[in-house]
Amino acid sequence: MTTDRITRERGAPTMSRPPVPPFTTEEDARKKVQAAEDAWNTRDPQRVALAYTPDSVWRNRGDFITGREEIIEFLTRKWEREQDYALRKELWGFRENRMAVRFHYEWNDAAGQWWRSYGNELWEFDAEGLMRRREASINDIRIDEADRRIFGPRPEEERGRSIPLA
Incomplete structure (x- = not known):
């Protein structure tokens, strides 16, 4: 569940996405990562985009994306192509307003081929906890449907557990 809050900065309302930097505890950093995983698993580009600053900068594989509108357009195309998308993220490290995360997700294409993507x-976050920079490196491997490991959002009993690489 998102715990957004509205704050006032220079008289104008701004959205806050707790926990906010500086990230000083592993618990807060893990909460941030789990919130991102939960949002991405909705496959709702509008909802996901709200976690980013209006001028957020992304590098996603070879795509360079700037701003929420481009994020929404990108995610809309992504989830039209990557059907039955299901994701797991794991905290790798954190400091002040930055985090490193590893992830994998599974999806199938229009031909029914299943894929696992690792990355x-x-x-990098602003003071309100919105992500202002995201750099993602991702590799895809073909898998058989029988080899799938992810079936929808993470069940409650699996939260906080490490994700296997192989």
Whole structure:
């Protein structure tokens, strides 16, 4: 569940996405990562985009994306192509307003071929806890449907557990 809050900065309302930097405890950093995983598993580009600053900068594989509108357009195309998308993220490290995250997700294409995508992300947050920079490196491997490991959002009993690489 998102715990957004509205704050006032220079008289104008701004959205806050707790926990906010500086990240000083592993618990807060893990909460941030789990919130991102939960949002991405909705496959709702509008909802996901709200976690990013209006001028957020992304590098996603070879795509360079700037701002929420481009994020929404990118995610809309992504989830049209990557059907039955289901994701797991894991905290790798954190300091002040930055995090390193590893992840994998599974999806199938229009031909019914299943894929597992592995990657690493570097995140940078503003003072309100919105992500202002995201850099993602991702590799895809074909898998058989019988080899799938992810079936929808993470069940409650699996939260906080490490994700296997192989």
